[in-house]
Amino acid sequence: MLDIPLWKRVTIWALCALGLWLALPNAFYTTVERHNDAVIAIEEGTVTPELQADVDAWPSYLPSGLVNLGLDLRGGVHLLAEVKLEDTYVARIDGMWTTVRDTLRTERAVIGGVRQLDAVPGVMKVRIANEDAMSRALELVRTLAQPVVTLAGVGETDLVVSGDGDVITITLSDAEKAAMDERTMTQTLEIVRNRVDEVGTREPTIQRQGSDRVLIQVPGLGSAEELKELLGTTAKLEFRPVVRRTTDGSAAPGPGNEILPSVDEPGTFYIVEKGAVVTGEELIDAQPTVDQNGGQAVSFRFNVAGARKFGDYTAENIGAPFAIVLDGEVISAPTIQSHIAGGSGIITGRFSIEETIRLSALLRAGALPAELIVVEERTIGPELGQDSIEAGRIACIVAFIAVLVFMVLSYGTFGMFANIALIINVGLIFGLLSLIGATLTLPGIAGIVLTIGMAVDANVLIFERIREELKAKRGPARAIELGYEKALSAIIDANITTFITALILYLMGSGPVKGFAITLGLGILTSVFTAIFVTRLVVVIWFERKRPKEIEV
Structure with missing residues (x-):
């Protein structure tokens, strides 16, 4: 029975x-943990006798999966950061200038010349030469508006366009701001998670807190500064047209432009257009490499859309300088020598090996859509x-x-x-x-x-x-x-x-x-x-x- x-x-x-x-x-936690860390380091290209000894300390035929210890067991860093959502509104409006200008120029014979005026952040003001053609100009600009798609369906459009005399004012609608807030928070959570994973930490806790805050807990880190430095870098890569070069940091850049410092040339500044031709969002890969002179550099590769825009711009602007901007600084401003097809290139500068590894990791993870401000930090020993x-x-x-x-x-x-x-x-x-x-x-x-x-x-x-x-x-x-x-x-x-x-x-x-x-x-x-x-x-x-x-x- x-x-x-x-x-x-x-x-x-x-x-x-x-x-x-x-x-x-x-049962052999410390030994296996060192083994796993050494395996990762060797796979990334760092080979030392100590790392090899740690790898050999645990047989490869045995499993190496561990139960990860949380922040309260292992110690680590706790951060609460606020996302500056308003930054995305400004970036969105500033990036529209080239499109608005080209759209109005399609009927230049009727509208006349156009130029951008100074305005408060998040608002674009455009003056047209022929005030009588304002209704036609508004009609053209409003064709750029797109419906705002939310969980409730398709509501109002993303742009609010109005005219006063010979000035067109463009702002984002409230519905678009709300939708952008959701996208920004989702993107921020994903990018923060990718960045923390890139540097080899284990099982971070990354959660949204309220409407504009992110909770980040990373076990195993001994100092909050390491994490703050990583998260404080937006890694926002842009390729912008250069208006001119100057040594006067207080020079007026003019409407639609801004003045940025040069990293390689102290005391030198570049006046560049606010609208970027290509951004780091269109990158699909970035790796540390060396340039033709044997210096440290970072190679990059765009997706199809980015490669097309990059190729078209270089073909139309041979002989003009082109600024590579990273986090508000010009790290290189080469002159376009020929049409660059294929959507790939390298970023050169006074980089160390560690800096190229870190920069390529940040670029692969993606740029933070908005700045993170740390409002609370704790370190658990x-x-x-x-x-x-x-x-x-x-x-x-x-x-x-x-x-x-x-x-x-x-x-x-x-x-x-x-x-x-x-x-x-x-x-x-x-x-x-x-x-x-x-x-x-x-x-x-x-x-x-x-x-x-x-x-x-x-x-x-x-x-x-x-x-x-x-x-x-x-x-x-x-x-x-x-x-x-x-x-x-x-x-x-x-x-x-x-x-x-x-x-x-x-x-x-x-x-x-x-x-x-x-x-x-x-x-x-x-x-x-x-x-x-x-x-x-x-x-x-x-x-x-x-x-x-x-x-x-």
Whole structure:
């Protein structure tokens, strides 16, 4: 009656072995962590004897996935940054000048000449020569407006165009500003995440807070300055037409232009147009390289649209200077010698190797659409994290020992079987956490402690049912079989309700709540598996060997 097919026995033990195999690296956490860091560094081109020794310290045929430690366990940096959303409005309006000018010039015979006037940031004012053609000029400019698409559907257009005398005023509509805010926040979260990942940190917490703030928590960093420096750089790359070069930093640039300092030539300034021909948003790759003189440089490659615009502009402006602007500074202003087709090139300057690696990483991650202002920062030292780990470890050990002792005192030999399953259960939890790359926090440890207590619930139900069947004068084999059959529905119902609770916590919660929900949910899955399959298999193997006439639970 207690018959488990061979294929099922092999499958159960194979799953247990796989889980324990995946959990193995966590028993040698520091060694495996150094191994993983060294592998990444060597793949990026940095090879040293120390790195190679760290790689060799952990066999390549063993798994190397670890349970990542959260900020409260490992220490790290906590930043709350505000996104300057207004910057995107100004950049959007400034970038429209070339398009507006070219559109009005299509009917220059009617409208006359056009020129941009000085205006407050986020507003464009354009004067036309023929005031009588204002209605036609407004009609042409309004053709540039596009519908604002939101979740509610297509609403008003993105531009508000009005005329007063011979001056056209262009601003963004409120609907477009709201839509841009959402896009900017989404893009900022993604770019921040890409940048943090580029520098090799593990499992950062990056979340939106309110309408214009971003919460950034990065475990493993010892100083907030490193993270602030990385996030404070917008890495906004632009290719702009040069109006003229000057040594007077206070010179008036004129409407539609701005004056920017040169990086390579101290004391030299370039007056460039505000509207960029091509921007870093159209980059698809950037890599550190060397120029023809052996100096450090960064190579870049545009997408199809960027390559076309870059090629068209260079073909039409041979002999004219072209400014490469990074974060408001001219890092190079070469003269266009010929048509540059293919959409690729290099950025040269007085770069070190570290600077080219960092610049290429920032360009690959993308430019921040708006400036980030840090409004709150905290650094959690590793000592606090170590204290938290020790406290959590003690809690786990105490709970574990208490449960083991209770099961042995209450159920004797069968309690020993439940303890074997409990040990396997904890190993399976860490194996699954390592497999999915989860981050373990203090609430996560609480989830594991709770799981240890809950893990024996199913075995308690089963053993109590077996006791009842023995009292009903059932034989040992029949009592064990009926105990598992009759307890199964109660086990499944109890664990499904708890799993639903963990799922709701994961979906509705954030940060520490999610960490608790993940460990609790995984613990429920492994507990049910070990109680229904592992413990039963151990009991069956014991019964087949001993063949007892009577059993005592």
